[in-house]
Amino acid sequence: MPELPEVESVRLGLAENITGRTIEAVEALHPRPVRKHDGGIAGFEADLAGRTFAIPRRRGKYLWLPFDDGDAMLAHLGMSGQFRVNHPEDEHLRNTRVLFTLSDGTQLRFVDQRMFGGLSLSSGGAELPPEIAHIAPDPLSTEYDQEAVVARIRRSRSGIKRLLLSQTVVSGYGNIYVDETLWRARVHYEKPGMELSVRRLGEVLDHGREVLAEALEAGGTSFDALYVNVNGESGYFERGLAAYGREGQPCLRCGRPIVREPFMNRSSYFCPACQKAPR
DNA sequence: CTGTGGTCCTGTATGC
DNA sequence: TGCATACAGGACCACA
Numbered sequence: 001m002p003e004l005p006e007v008e009s010v011r012l013g014l015a016e017n018i019t020g021r022t023i024e025a026v027e028a029l030h031p032r033p034v035r036k037h038d039g040g041i042a043g044f045e046a047d048l049a050g051r052t053f054a055i056p057r058r059r060g061k062y063l064w065l066p067f068d069d070g071d072a073m074l075a076h077l078g079m080s081g082q083f084r085v086n087h088p089e090d091e092h093l094r095n096t097r098v099l100f101t102l103s104d105g106t107q108l109r110f111v112d113q114r115m116f117g118g119l120s121l122s123s124g125g126a127e128l129p130p131e132i133a134h135i136a137p138d139p140l141s142t143e144y145d146q147e148a149v150v151a152r153i154r155r156s157r158s159g160i161k162r163l164l165l166s167q168t169v170v171s172g173y174g175n176i177y178v179d180e181t182l183w184r185a186r187v188h189y190e191k192p193g194m195e196l197s198v199r200r201l202g203e204v205l206d207h208g209r210e211v212l213a214e215a216l217e218a219g220g221t222s223f224d225a226l227y228v229n230v231n232g233e234s235g236y237f238e239r240g241l242a243a244y245g246r247e248g249q250p251c252l253r254c255g256r257p258i259v260r261e262p263f264m265n266r267s268s269y270f271c272p273a274c275q276k277a278p279r
Numbered sequence: 280c281t282g283t284g285g286t287c288c289t290g291t292a293t294g295c
Numbered sequence: 296t297g298c299a300t301a302c303a304g305g306a307c308c309a310c311a
Contacts, residue, residue, distance in 0.1 A: 001304065032288080061305075079304055080289080095289080114288045116305060158282065167306075175304065264284075266304050283311085293301080 002077040004138055004172030005215035006235065007061050010083055013230030014056040014065065014108075017085045022052040022103040033081075033097040033112055036074075036120040036131075047121050048073065048100070054126065060138045060171025066126035074129045078116030084109045085230045138172035139209040140216070150201045153193040160196065160204070161189035161268065170205075172212060176244045179269045181208040183243035188275045189268045195278065214240060243269040 002010070026045040028034050034044040051067040058064075063075040075081075084093070088107045098110040098119060110119060122129035137143035149170045153163050163169050164178045173181070182189055184207040187196070196204070220235030229235075238245075242252050247260040251271040261268050 003305090076305080078288090078306080112288095113290065114303085116288065156281080162283090165305085264304085265286090265302095267302085281311105283309105285309085286307090287305105289303100291302090294299085295297105 001079060001174055001176060002061065002081070002220075003174035003177050003215075004061060004140065004212050005177075005218075005237065006220035007058055007063060007077060008140070008216050009220045009229050009235060010077070011056045011058045011063055013085070014063075014083060017106070017230055018053045018065070018102065018108055019055050020053065021106070023048055023050060023100050024103055025049060025099075025101040027099040027101075028097065029099070030097045030115070032115045033110060033118045034120065036118050044119070044121070059128070059132060059141065060135050060167055061174070062129075062132045062135060062171075064122060064125060064129050064132075070124055070126045072122045072125035072129055074120050074122040074125060074131055075110075076117045078112065078114065078118070080113040080115075081117030082111045083230050084111055135167050136169055136171045139170065139205070139212055140172070144170075146202070146205050149205060150198055153201055154196065154198070156193040158193055159190040160187060160193055161263065163193050164208070165264075173208065175266055175268075176241070177208070177211050177215065179244045180211045180241060182275060183270060184211065186274045188277050189263065189270060191278045243271065245269065 026048045028041040028044055031041050037044040054066040054068050056065045064072040066072040086107045086109055093111050095113040096109055096111050100108040152169050161178050164173045185204040187204055215237040218235050218237035246258040248257050254273045256271055256273040258269055259272050
């Protein structure tokens with residue numbers, strides 16, 4: 001499940017492999033990944049062909065691949081999106097959705113099983129695509145303002161997990177790293193934002209930034225083949241997880257079994273002793 | 280305005 | 296063996 005560390009790993013791989021290359025041909029094999037682009041498959045193919053990539057950029061979980069003409073290709077990996085760098089004659093992976101044949105003879109491929117992700121042309125989006133102007137800066141960016149995030153969280157009655165997952169509050173966190181962050185900070189996921197002190201929220205967000213940075217250092221987290229970098233390699237942060245996916249296993253601090261609870265059509269993992277439920 | 284919960288998608292694992 | 300169901304969950308959107 002690509003969150004900030006996984007998306008940044010992909011961005012680094014793209015920077016190495018596509019910067020300066022020109023798109024010679026585009027082939028979209030499925031309409032859904034280009035659904036946000038006006039004109040569908042044919043429009044997407046025609047509008048992207050001939051463009052030259054500059055250095056890929058990222059905000060939170062969004063990637064954009066600027067072109068040297070001021071436009072950009074906006075990309076989101078969703079749940080299962082991957083960029084892969086191949087030779088055109090390489091066999092296709094099962095869920096290959098879009099092909100970009102590049103001027104250096106390589107082929108950039110967008111592969112996506114569940115197709116929650118997508119690609120679109122962002123007109124004038126090289127600096128910051130207007131489509132993602134509402135996405136807040138992420139904790140690893142220079143624009144990140146932690147005091148502003150703390151203030152925003154304290155204005156809300158919502159639970160801390162929902163707030164951290166809201167990309168308009170702070171971007172980059174997904175289900176895995178929120179659970180890890182809250183476990184480290186010993187805060188229950190349903191604790192209302194306004195019931196947390198400035199100091200406590202500062203601790204939560206400090207842990208969050210650390211978790212994201214550590215996971216990036218490890219190349220991200222992979223449970224299966226759904227997240228890999230552009231070379232098809234997996235990260236190894238899974239072994240660093242203390243809460244996520246550890247239902248029934250002992251808390252690494254106190255030994256109590258980690259609990260899984262349904263939350264927003266997914267799961268929350270936490271230690272019932274270290275992370276006391278709010279009243 | 281804020282807050283909440285449904286929905287889109289496919290593949291794998293599990294249960295009867 | 297075969298079919299049904301649960302689960303994985305990021306972002307958006309309808310609605311209270």
